[in-house]
Amino acid sequence: MEVIRLERPRYTRIVLKVSGESLAGQTGYGIDAEMVSSIAEQVKEVVEMKVQVAIVVGGGNIWRGIAGSAKGIDRATADYMGMLATVMNSLALQDALEKIGVPTRVQTSIAMQQIAEPYIRRRAIRHLEKGRVVIFAAGTGNPFFSTDTTAALRAAEIEAEVILMAKNKVDGVYSADPFKDANARKYDELTYLDVLNQNLGVMDSTASSLCMDNNIPLIVFSITEKGNIKRVVMGEKIGTIVKGSVK
Numbered sequence: 001m002e003v004i005r006l007e008r009p010r011y012t013r014i015v016l017k018v019s020g021e022s023l024a025g026q027t028g029y030g031i032d033a034e035m036v037s038s039i040a041e042q043v044k045e046v047v048e049m050k051v052q053v054a055i056v057v058g059g060g061n062i063w064r065g066i067a068g069s070a071k072g073i074d075r076a077t078a079d080y081m082g083m084l085a086t087v088m089n090s091l092a093l094q095d096a097l098e099k100i101g102v103p104t105r106v107q108t109s110i111a112m113q114q115i116a117e118p119y120i121r122r123r124a125i126r127h128l129e130k131g132r133v134v135i136f137a138a139g140t141g142n143p144f145f146s147t148d149t150t151a152a153l154r155a156a157e158i159e160a161e162v163i164l165m166a167k168n169k170v171d172g173v174y175s176a177d178p179f180k181d182a183n184a185r186k187y188d189e190l191t192y193l194d195v196l197n198q199n200l201g202v203m204d205s206t207a208s209s210l211c212m213d214n215n216i217p218l219i220v221f222s223i224t225e226k227g228n229i230k231r232v233v234m235g236e237k238i239g240t241i242v243k244g245s246v247k
Contacts, residue, residue, distance in 0.1 A: 009046075011161045012052060017147070018039060018093070021058070022058075023092070029061060031062075043229065045230045055090075055134070056135075057093060057137060059082045059083070062089070076144070078143075083141070103132045104133040105117060105132055105134050109138040146206070152203075166222075172187065190242045192242060193212070211242075218243070221238050221240075
């Protein structure tokens with residue numbers, strides 16, 4: 001008699017960091033409906049495996065705070081504008097998820113009760129336990145902090161086992177920009193100290209330090225290939241894993 005082995009996911013609670021760039025698809029600006037639907041479908045696959053999914057969305061496809069401040073806008077104001085951009089992205093992703101039957105809640109760090117819940121840690125955890133996807137919008141609610149830092153902070157708060165950093169141009173961490181340097185090599189494993197010391201640009205130093213201090217592993221992978229989120233959650237070695245130590 002043949003025994004059918006059901007594969008179990010390696011992680012049961014994850015934070016998925018989706019950059020604003022990912023939502024823009026190949027256009028580079030705005031929200032690409034096809035790309036948003038593709039991400040939603042991949043998230044649904046994982047939710048159906050009883051994995052609890054929280055998502056942190058960036059806003060770079062609409063507005064970048066640092067770029068805005070370089071043009072002469074006050075840095076804090078530019079960052080707040082970026083936070084509002086992440087809310088637009090979050091609502092688009094929520095809509096795509098709910099259209100395919102995945103119950104989703106958006107929680108914002110800046111109160112805007114007409115369109116989303118305020119961020120309340122215990123409520124977010126309760127949603128996850130009930131099988132809902134929670135999207136954390138508006139960054140940390142503070143200027144000068146990136147959405148990468150938000151992902152690290154929320155992962156620590158909700159006690160997520162891993163942060164999955166979804167990229168749309170690269171499939172991991174490289175020693176140099178693979179589009180500019182033909183000799184750039186891809187890393188399979190790194191430590192947070194490597195990332196900080198070699199200035200690899202995986203995430204900013206605030207986010208890296210927060211992950212390192214709280215011992216939260218990070219997996220950088222490509223989201224453009226369908227099914228990759230599921231592969232990572234099942235423990236397949238794709239992309240680059242960054243952790244406290246390589247042991």
